Amino acid sequence: MNSKFTLLFALLFCFQIQSQETKKQFPNDFVGIYKGELKYETPNGIATIPMEFHLKKADTTKTYDYWLVYDGKPREYSLIILNEKRGTCKVDENNGIVLPARYYENTLYSWFEVGGNKLTSRLQFEGDTLFFEIIFSALKNKTTTGGTSKEIPKVYGYPISSVQKAVLKKTD
Numbered sequence: 001m002n003s004k005f006t007l008l009f010a011l012l013f014c015f016q017i018q019s020q021e022t023k024k025q026f027p028n029d030f031v032g033i034y035k036g037e038l039k040y041e042t043p044n045g046i047a048t049i050p051m052e053f054h055l056k057k058a059d060t061t062k063t064y065d066y067w068l069v070y071d072g073k074p075r076e077y078s079l080i081i082l083n084e085k086r087g088t089c090k091v092d093e094n095n096g097i098v099l100p101a102r103y104y105e106n107t108l109y110s111w112f113e114v115g116g117n118k119l120t121s122r123l124q125f126e127g128d129t130l131f132f133e134i135i136f137s138a139l140k141n142k143t144t145t146g147g148t149s150k151e152i153p154k155v156y157g158y159p160i161s162s163v164q165k166a167v168l169k170k171t172d
Contacts, residue, residue, distance in 0.1 A: 034168035128170035136162040
C-alpha cells in the first residue's frame with residue numbers, strides 16, 4: 001500500500017510541476033531574442049533565410065519592442081498589451097498600421113488583410129523555442145460553396161497560396 005501512495009504522490013507532483021510550467025505570464029516570461037531560419041515558398045520552390053524575433057520590455061507600461069528580423073533587416077514594431085486576462089493586444093507597426101492580436105495558451109495569433117491577401121500569423125512559445133508561422137491566401141481565389149438552404153449556409157473558402165515557417169531558439 002505504501003508504494004501505491006508513493007507512486008500517486010510522485011504522479012501528482014509531476015502534474016503540479018507541469019501545470020506550473022504551462023502557466024507562463026505573457027509577454028514577460030517570453031522576453032528575449034530568438035534565432036533560426038525561416039522557410040518560405042517561392043515560384044522556384046522552398047527558400048530559407050536567417051530570421052530573428054526580439055521581444056523586449058519598452059519604456060512604456062504594457063508596451064514591448066516586438067521586432068522581426070529577416071535576413072538581417074529589422075522590422076521594428078511595438079506590442080501593446082490591452083487586457084492581460086483576455087489576452088488582447090495589438091501590434092503597432094509604428095507607421096500607422098496597427099494589427100489586433102490575441103494571446104491564448106502560449107500562442108499569439110493575428111489575422112489581417114493586406115494587398116489583396118488574407119494573412120494569419122501564429123507565434124507559439126514552448127520552453128526556449130518559438131514556432132513562427134504566417135499563412136497567406138489571395139482574396140481573388142476565394143471559393144463559395146453551400147448556400148442551398150437554411151440548413152446549409154453559404155461558406156467561403158480561402159485556398160492557401162503561401163506558407164512561411166520558422167523554428168527559432170531563444171539565445172538570451
